[in-house]
Amino acid sequence: MTEMEHPVVVRELTRRFGDFVAVDSVSFDVRSGEIFGFLGPNGAGKTTTIKMLTGLLTPTSGEGRVAGFDVLRERNEVKRAIGYMSQRFSLYPDLTVLENIELYAGLYGVTGTRLDRRRTWILDMSELWDARNRTTEQLPLGWKQRLALGCAMVHEPPILFLDEPTSGVDPVARRRFWDLIDGMAVGGTTVFVSTHYMEEAEYCHRLALMNRGRLIALDAPRALRERVVEPILEIRCADAPRAVEALGGVPGVLDVAMFGRSLHVTVVDAVAGSDAVSSALAGAGLTATDMRVVEPSLEDVFVSLVRAQGGALVG
Amino acid sequence: MSLDSGRLGAMARKEWIQLRRDPRSMILAFVLPLFLLLFFGYAITWDVDDIPIVVVDRDRTAASRSLVDAFVASGYFTVAEHAETGRQAEEDLVAARVKGILTVPPEYATDLSSGRGAVVQLLLDGSDANTATIAQNYADAIVARHGARALPGNRARAAPLRLEPRTWYNPNLESRHMIVPGLIAVIMSIIAAMLTALTIAREWERGTMEQLAATPVARVEVVLGKLLPYLLIGLFDVAVTVVAGMAIFGTPFNGSVVLLAAMTLLFLLGALGLGIFISAAVKSQVLATQIAMIATYLPAVLLSGFLFDIASMPFVLRTFTYLIPARYFVTVTRGIFLKGVGAPVLWPEALFMLGYAVLGLGLATHVFRKELA
Secondary structure, eight states: OOTTTOSEEEEEEEEEETTEEEEEEEEEEEOTTOEEEEEOOTTSSHHHHHHHHTTSSOOSEEEEEETTEETTTOHHHHHHHEEEEOTTOOOOTTSBHHHHHHHHHHHTTOOHHHHHHHHHHHHHHHTOGGGTTSBGGGSOHHHHHHHHHHHHTTTOOSEEEEESTTTTOOHHHHHHHHHHHHHHHHTTOEEEEEESOGGGGGGOSEEEEEETTEEEEEEOHHHHHHTOOSOEEEEEETTHHHHHHHHTTOTTEEEEEEETTEEEEEESSHHHHHHHHHHHHHHTTOOEEEEEEEOOOHHHHHHHHHHHTTOOOOO | OOOOHHHHHHHHHHHHHHHHHOHHHHIIIIIHHHHHHHHHHHHOOOOOOOEEEEEEESSOSHHHHHHHHHHHHTSSEEEEEEOSSHHHHHHHHHTTSOSEEEEEOTTHHHHHHHTSOOOOEEEEOTTSHHHHHHHHHHHHHHHHHHHHHHSGGGOOOOOSSOOOOOOOSSTTOOHHHHHHHHHHHHHHHHHHHHHHHHHHHHHHHHTHHHHHHTSSOOHHHHHHHHHHHHHHHHHHHHHHHHHHHHHHHOOOOOSOHHHHHHHHHHHHHHHHHHHHHHHHHHOOHHHHHHHHHHHHHHHHHHSSSSSSOGGGSOHHHHHHHTTOHHHHHHHHHHIIIIIOOOHHHHHHHHHHHHHHHHHHHHHHHHHOOOSOO
């Protein structure tokens, strides 16, 4: 196993804050050139793990190697080898697009003709040529996000860390952003990305599911979905919140969750389950306008895995 | 950790651009120093003149009028009123319309011409001790001179012992000449810490610090990169206030410009470092500004020797003044402005300021943790 095949190697990485264990003995490898997704609710330990891997936070114990460098002892080498984009895509709001690019270029030692080339690449990629002399505070969030991505890539790092890069951005801009990420991966960059948007996780080649500081599963999205063995009923109902109440504790029903405007009900058996659900709804004076067995979403996978381990969700 | 000039340059350039676009920093850097100079320069003065007095002339002779005229002619006193009675005059004193009562007794002219010697009374309002002391000194001098002239035959008796005082560096003892150089030192301590107090706290508040920390930039590069633009502004501010002090207040400048620039540089390193240290320690712009204000303003005004003579402070306070960087800079500016002294005299101050520069920058770099715990 070399750093060429596995640019990120994590072994029993742990971080405590006092009595609270934010990251609990997490181990995994990231393959070269893949989009590695880090999925979990807020507080699951995603950001803490990323901060340890980018040299921003010292692990309490365990080991991490990024681009072949030790995250504890070779922080500066790690920082040179990676691009990092934080949750707040921290650009300087009072600097222009170009000034932000040139600042990060200077900090990463990108100068001369290489700077010219990278500046052009970033402006092309982010489509910010027309806005290049505007201060970033005037830009829409989606534009800032693309610029922040460009700044993180100014030194052409082999590994890119993105901590919830799409939080607060509208779905169209998010979609476009993921196309850019995909392009980076095709170009050979390894992308390590965390998110709490389940639907975004589908873009990842492999997903690490985090809950309460622990890694609960690691696999391709499709393989993860296949792990859910219990049938899931999607129910449409006029008053979804009341339906959730009505279905709680019904025998044969394992879990009820709001899923957009409908409900996802995990049952032990599809046939017996639908009967139990119908009668429970009728008992509460509600009727299901539509009820069918569906493929589990990643959210269902998540809930199912957490339940299988007897745990509870954070938040 | 090695210092990379490319990263340092990138930080300094960025800081310079931000400074130029931030109206608050621009006001702090370019408007406030001149405003403070004018404000304090005009407001603070120990020169007392036109002291209002009320005259109770019980003699009403040419001689008594001549004495009162001597008071007025000195320029230090003005006669606000001529009172008939002592009671009436007292009312003026109580109501603070006047600072003193000059009473000329009956028989003043007779006593004076007879050679017996006359006594006049000056009653002063001691609730303003400073003015009272000065008024008393002026009155002493006026009466002594007037008395000598009023002697019959105008023959001055030679006193057996005579002091001939002469004041160097500020021969007319104009307090403004002492205030302005000290004021420049005080203004720069405040401005320097206020300017940099914002810088690191702002990065924390905006979340850009995390992004910086993820780059290979070293702590010392961040601190120095932030320091450089403010160092230039500080030097510029000192130049402007020095020129303004000379042009507006007529303060003499007898020393070396180069020495002042070098000393200013030393002082600014410490003062700016202190601001960065505060900013890095508290991580909040509002709090950092307040702490910078408290940590610099009061000590610089009260304990630097700017307003109050350090030598006459109680031991504990006097010891404490050694901790105030402004103390050394006040000594330096006054020395260079008024005495024209050079490095051979000011080296201890230079050494202390160098110590503070090392301490300030060291603390700033140390406390500013790049790690986000």
